[in-house]
Amino acid sequence: MRLLLRIIGTLLIACAVILVIIDGTKSLGANAIVITPLRDSWTQMHPQSLAAVHDFLTSRLFGPGLQPAVEALLGCPGWAVIGVPGLLLAWAGRSRRVRVFLRQDQL
Known part of the structure; x- marks a missing residue:
């Protein structure tokens, strides 16, 4: 289930990034901030x-x-409407285990 949440979240984040790039390109062309x-x-x-x-x-x-x-x-803005649920789904599908990092001298 977590894998499905991460995949859907990643796809939504990718769509949001595409919409941000489109708005950024329009903003560069108009010399003003454009939010679609x-x-x-x-x-x-x-x-x-x-x-x-x-x-x-x-x-x-x-x-x-x-x-x-x-x-x-x-x-x-489209990037916000799509990106926020994408971030929430990706966060909900994250790995729950606690990662223990050891220094090389502790091995």
């Missing part, structure tokens, strides 16, 4: 899936209650 919201990144990659998620949420009973939270999440 998740909504814009998702729309550029696959707009049909964003529309499908929106339709799914509006057709459910809990949809109107979750709509403000989803809109706030889509307005945040």
Whole structure:
């Protein structure tokens, strides 16, 4: 289970790093800090899936209650929305054993 958490966490961190690089490249080109919201990144990659998620949420009973939270999440930077869960999953999948380091003269 820990291996699966580490793999998923690593993939999410890799996607977050890619989004940071994209924002950094845009910032260099614009000579200003550019932070792309998740909504814009998702729309550029696959707009049909964003529309499908929106339709799914509006057709459910809990949809109107979750709509403000989803809109706030889509307005945040994509690298933060993807990177924070990735870091948490990687941390949850870390090795639990205590590592003992010995100096060479202690051997």
